[in-house]
Amino acid sequence: MFLYLLVSAAYHSxxxxxxxxxxxxxxxxVVFILVVLIPQIYIMARPKSSRYCKQPLLINLCVSVALSFIASGFSLLFTLLDPVPQSLWASFHLFGLLSCGLGLSTSILTLTAAECVKSTPELYHMSAALTVASAVSAGVLLLRGGLWLSNRRPAAQTG
Structure with a gap:
């Protein structure tokens, strides 16, 4: 959900x-894209990250990097296009589902990979940071969605 929230924030900003x-x-x-991508690529390229870990944290990080590149494309397109075509919005919301799935899998893998903190510490800590970012983003998006729904509800009829 973290990447979905970043693209949404870039669009609205x-x-x-x-x-x-x-x-x-x-x-x-571009600066925000680099701030998100560089640490992930750096951790992925570290020799310690390729050590054995029971959970596939490295594969999960590779998926996160791939989705980060897609998110950077969405953020560039959304800030340049006015109006944004409906087909692009539809693909962005599909990307949001993928981002949600990535956040859930990252959370599950991180919570079950306590022994990986000794063999692949940087990879584990990056995964933990992505888990926290996904949880916070999910909370923000749920709050924003609740506010959006409350604004769209028709006013109650009196009388």
């Missing part, structure tokens, strides 16, 4: 700016 100012926002967008 860019809409506060006039169209002529959005190119400046792209620089900020």
């Amino acid at each position: 860019s809409r506060w700016l006039p169209r002529t100012q959005r190119l400046k926002f792209q620089i900020v967008n």
Whole structure:
């Protein structure tokens, strides 16, 4: 859910700016993409990360990196296009389901990989950080969805 929330935040943040100012926002967008991608790629490239771990944390991190690249594409497209086509929105929400699945699998793998903290410490800690980010993002999205639903509910009839 973390990547889905980041793309959604990039979209909504860019809409506060006039169209002529959005190119400046792209620089900020690229910085955020690098902040998300560089630590994951660094941990993945570390020799200690390829050591044996009972849980497939390295494979999970590879999937996270792949989805991070897809998220970066979505964030760039959403901040450049106005209006955003419905087909792109549909594929973005499908990406949200994949991101949710990644968050759930990361959480489950991290919670069951306590012995991996000794063999692959960086990989385990990255997985733990992604688990926390996914949990916080899921909470934020649930809160935002609840607020959205409460605003869409028609007012009660009096009388």
